[in-house]
Amino acid sequence: MTSVVLNPELDAISRLIVLGAMTLYSIAFVMFSVSLARAANAGKDKTQIARAALFERIALIITVVSVVAHGAGVLTRGIAAARVPWANMYEFSVTGSFVVMSIYLLSLIFRPIKYLAAFVTGFVVLILGSATTLFYVEVRSLMPALQNYWLLIHVTVAILATAFFMIGAALAFIYLMREWEWFNKTKSPLVVSARKVLAIMPKSDKLERQSYQFNIIGLILWTFTLIAGAIWADKAWHRFWGWDTKEVWTFIIWCIYMGYGHATVTRGWDGKRAAWLSMIGFVAILFNFTIVNLYFKGLHVYSGL
Amino acid sequence: MALRQQSKKGTRQKPKRAPRDYSAEVTSADIGALGWARWIWRQLTSMRTALILLLLMAVASVPGSLYPQRTADPNGVTQFFQANPQLAQTLDRFQLFDVYSSAWFSAIYILLFISLVGCVLPRIGVHWGELTAPAPLMPRNMSRMPAYAKFTVATPAAQKTAVDRATAQLKRERYRLVREANGVRAEKGYLRETGNLLFHASLLGVLLAVGIGGAFSYSGQRVLVEGETFVNNLADFDSFTPGLFFNADRLTPMSLSLTNFSTTYDLNNPSNRGIPIDFRAQVVSRVGAEGLPKSSVIRVNEPLELPGSKVYLTGNGYAPVVTIFDGKGNVAFDGPVVFLPQDSNMTSLGVIKVPDASPSQFGIQAFFYPTAAKLKSGALTSAFPAAGDPLLTMFVYKGNLGLDSGLNSNVFQLNVHAMKQVAGGKSGNKAIELAPGQSAKLPDGLGRVYFTGIKRYASLDITYNPGELYVLAFAILAMVGLVMMLFTKRRRVWVKIVEGGIEVAALSKHKDSNLDRMLEHFIKSAKIKNVTAKPAKKATK
Ligand code: HEM
Numbered sequence: 001m002t003s004v005v006l007n008p009e010l011d012a013i014s015r016l017i018v019l020g021a022m023t024l025y026s027i028a029f030v031m032f033s034v035s036l037a038r039a040a041n042a043g044k045d046k047t048q049i050a051r052a053a054l055f056e057r058i059a060l061i062i063t064v065v066s067v068v069a070h071g072a073g074v075l076t077r078g079i080a081a082a083r084v085p086w087a088n089m090y091e092f093s094v095t096g097s098f099v100v101m102s103i104y105l106l107s108l109i110f111r112p113i114k115y116l117a118a119f120v121t122g123f124v125v126l127i128l129g130s131a132t133t134l135f136y137v138e139v140r141s142l143m144p145a146l147q148n149y150w151l152l153i154h155v156t157v158a159i160l161a162t163a164f165f166m167i168g169a170a171l172a173f174i175y176l177m178r179e180w181e182w183f184n185k186t187k188s189p190l191v192v193s194a195r196k197v198l199a200i201m202p203k204s205d206k207l208e209r210q211s212y213q214f215n216i217i218g219l220i221l222w223t224f225t226l227i228a229g230a231i232w233a234d235k236a237w238h239r240f241w242g243w244d245t246k247e248v249w250t251f252i253i254w255c256i257y258m259g260y261g262h263a264t265v266t267r268g269w270d271g272k273r274a275a276w277l278s279m280i281g282f283v284a285i286l287f288n289f290t291i292v293n294l295y296f297k298g299l300h301v302y303s304g305l
Numbered sequence: 306m307a308l309r310q311q312s313k314k315g316t317r318q319k320p321k322r323a324p325r326d327y328s329a330e331v332t333s334a335d336i337g338a339l340g341w342a343r344w345i346w347r348q349l350t351s352m353r354t355a356l357i358l359l360l361l362m363a364v365a366s367v368p369g370s371l372y373p374q375r376t377a378d379p380n381g382v383t384q385f386f387q388a389n390p391q392l393a394q395t396l397d398r399f400q401l402f403d404v405y406s407s408a409w410f411s412a413i414y415i416l417l418f419i420s421l422v423g424c425v426l427p428r429i430g431v432h433w434g435e436l437t438a439p440a441p442l443m444p445r446n447m448s449r450m451p452a453y454a455k456f457t458v459a460t461p462a463a464q465k466t467a468v469d470r471a472t473a474q475l476k477r478e479r480y481r482l483v484r485e486a487n488g489v490r491a492e493k494g495y496l497r498e499t500g501n502l503l504f505h506a507s508l509l510g511v512l513l514a515v516g517i518g519g520a521f522s523y524s525g526q527r528v529l530v531e532g533e534t535f536v537n538n539l540a541d542f543d544s545f546t547p548g549l550f551f552n553a554d555r556l557t558p559m560s561l562s563l564t565n566f567s568t569t570y571d572l573n574n575p576s577n578r579g580i581p582i583d584f585r586a587q588v589v590s591r592v593g594a595e596g597l598p599k600s601s602v603i604r605v606n607e608p609l610e611l612p613g614s615k616v617y618l619t620g621n622g623y624a625p626v627v628t629i630f631d632g633k634g635n636v637a638f639d640g641p642v643v644f645l646p647q648d649s650n651m652t653s654l655g656v657i658k659v660p661d662a663s664p665s666q667f668g669i670q671a672f673f674y675p676t677a678a679k680l681k682s683g684a685l686t687s688a689f690p691a692a693g694d695p696l697l698t699m700f701v702y703k704g705n706l707g708l709d710s711g712l713n714s715n716v717f718q719l720n721v722h723a724m725k726q727v728a729g730g731k732s733g734n735k736a737i738e739l740a741p742g743q744s745a746k747l748p749d750g751l752g753r754v755y756f757t758g759i760k761r762y763a764s765l766d767i768t769y770n771p772g773e774l775y776v777l778a779f780a781i782l783a784m785v786g787l788v789m790m791l792f793t794k795r796r797r798v799w800v801k802i803v804e805g806g807i808e809v810a811a812l813s814k815h816k817d818s819n820l821d822r823m824l825e826h827f828i829k830s831a832k833i834k835n836v837t838a839k840p841a842k843k844a845t846k
Binding site: 230245248297 | 352353355356359360362363366367369370373374376377378381404405515524571573574575576577580581582583584604605606607608615617619766768770773776777780781783784787788791815816818
């Protein structure tokens with residue numbers, strides 16, 4: 001590479017588009033939540049049920065529009081930077097949340113998990129919110145260490161894995177609520193209404209199974225991220241493994257999800273404990289992406305901040 | 306591991322052999338030494354232990370990311386010791402600066418290793434038996450299987466047709482099957498266990514390859530200024546880290562010269578100005594005594610691969626060329642000086658020691674600004690990393706350099722305690738400022754200094770690790786095994802002729818939520834419901 005042409009004007013437009021998508025997601029999030037609340041309180045009332053369904057449908061349409069806009073935001077950022085748009089934390093968050101949304105929408109074709117929509121849109125709004133306010137950096141060219149086709153492979157797969165883990169953890173979370181004795185008994189009004197929402201979601205065994213399916217795909221992708229990272233590290237950092245902080249945390253997360261995989265087939269560990277591991281694993285992923293990127297010292301400092 | 310202990314729901318699906326209950330063995334009265342050994346072994350190789358060890362390893366890895374590690378960040382450790390000497394000593398006692406080679410971390414992975422071996426080895430034999438054995442026997446009571454269906458098929462002829470069709474369908478679905486007089490038994494999905502074993506065995510492979518490869522590996526660093534040549538022997542490295550079994554004879558006989566180092570900085574984009582776009586080290590390598598010189602370019606992400614070693618570009622900087630004549634007019638110093646970059650605009654710091662000067666030894670602390678600019682405060686700075694308007698400034702110290710006592714052995718440090726500053730600072734003389742081609746008189750009759758030119762240098766890493774490719778191969782195998790294991794279902798299907806009808810049942814050796822649906826689908830595609838006397842040949846192809 002000898003010269004680059006950046007386009008800050010287009011980047012400004014990209015940022016606006018992303019903010020627009022975020023606004024649409026927020027609206028969808030509110031509507032999904034309202035729809036859940038309505039469905040929970042509808043009982044056998046046909047018109048109420050229909051209304052909840054209508055809300056859900058409108059929210060879904062808004063989400064689809066928003067994902068398209070979001071994709072345009074990712075694309076314009078890439079064009080503005082003249083390269084793949086995932087080389088720093090801002091870009092990773094924007095592209096990553098786009099992938100989370102897309103994977104979720106695609107999953108809807110294969111798995112009936114519409115009830116997760118409020119979770120997923122809410123989560124994506126949080127990511128985009130922090131991306132546009134905390135992580136934003138102007139378009140920059142790639143530093144020499146990042147100029148490699150492994151940037152495409154390694155980061156794409158990391159993003160995909162994160163998306164699957166996210167959905168898996170959301171399902172595990174609902175599962176744990178369902179299995180929580182206090183939650184099922186207490187008469188506190190807030191919990192009672194939350195329980196009603198939970199009542200319209202699938203039963204425990206289904207949640208457990210769906211969570212497992214998402215986590216397992218995540219685990220395979222994560223294994224690949226780790227191997228791809230090591231292959232790249234062998235070129236860029238002159239060794240394939242060196243216990244750099246990011247490597248350490250990737251390894252920790254891998255161990256947790258391997259533990260999860262084993263837990264699901266171990267008596268006494270399947271069910272609740274496995275679900276906890278799924279949640280802990282995802283918290284570790286978030287930790288790896290935020291705290292480790294921002295506060296830990298290491299080679300893998302591509303946050304751009 | 307997956308088959309050793311079944312989950313709550315799994316046990317129901319395995320009616321023949323009840324899950325092992327270890328508690329009976331634990332409490333049994335007098336089990337003796339052998340019994341204990343066996344018990345410990347069984348505990349160690351149980352899935353629960355493996356699971357706990359995995360989680361333990363995750364937890365044990367955390368401190369290595371909180372504290373600097375000697376292998377990854379030796380400077381960080383030194384700084385930590387300087388900042389908190391007390392705490393550092395305590396932490397060091399618990400090997401918290403060497404987490405990944407510490408006794409406790411090793412203990413965990415060695416246990417995991419043993420657990421893995423104990424788990425994989427016996428299962429390879431079992432699996433081999435299963436692979437070569439015919440499909441499992443028909444259960445006596447089909448209705449106790451997790452998926453089950455029964456329907457009326459009146460005549461024996463129709464019953465036979467139904468079984469024919471079922472057999473054909475099972476074949477189509479690649480089941481391994483045994484046709485019997487009263488039905489057919491079938492099983493498929495052996496790849497699941499094969500994948501599982503492949504995965505676990507490959508993990509062992511990764512561990513071994515990392516360990517053995519590491520033992521024979523080495524890595525060495527060398528700073529090479531343009532025009533210099535490195536010869537691959539121990540004396541020519543600036544620093545060198547050998548593996549446990551490293552042998553100096555194994556260093557590839559080769560030499561490497563840096564002919565040119567160049568950088569490209571971005572000049573066009575305001576938000577990006579001065580950001581490096583490319584580093585290129587132009588080198589000429591020569592392998593063996595009679596090797597022909599070969600020129601190549603080393604870039605970040607593009608190491609030079611030589612037989613038996615790889616050469617990486619890890620850093621770069623400026624090496625101003627300085628010539629010094631001492632008070633008597635003799636050349637006391639002549640050559641490039643490696644300067645360490647201090648910021649992204651390559652403000653660089655260097656030290657020149659002139660021990661052979663007479664009448665007195667002296668040392669120089671120098672700053673190099675590739676594109677000199679003045680801050681509002683009047684202090685100098687560099688405004689751009691490329692050498693646009695280079696400037697060299699010098700503080701001169703006169704007196705004993707302390708080289709004999711080993712005090713000043715670090716080439717990047719001048720220990721000025723016992724020396725007297727004669728230029729710059731509060732010495733009364735201004736610091737020397739030189740552009741390329743200029744010269745200046747040194748104070749106190751020390752001589753004269755010439756700034757003759759600027760060279761660039763490259764920091765190179767020369768490494769060798771014979772385990773690398775094996776690690777990669779095993780890692781890929783592990784992933785293949787993981788995919789095989791997680792996407793295959795081990796299922797058994799039985800079709801049995803009973804009084805006035807046929808029974809169909811299925812069993813999965815693990816959690817399998819789709820078993821019912823699978824059986825339903827099977828019944829449909831095999832067309833074995835409502836079979837009438839006339840055999841349907843088409844269905845059997
Ligand atoms: C064994 C080595 C490596 C491991 C285990 C690893 C792991 C990861 C993981 C888990 C992510 C996901 C996002 C995150 O948590 O930050 C990631 C992202 C990324 N990796 Fe790596 N990586 C490795 C090597 C490398 C190398 C050698 C490079 C480049 C020279 C690189 C560049 C990136 C970039 C640019 C991102 C996205 C931006 C960001 O996270 O800030 N990685 N890596």
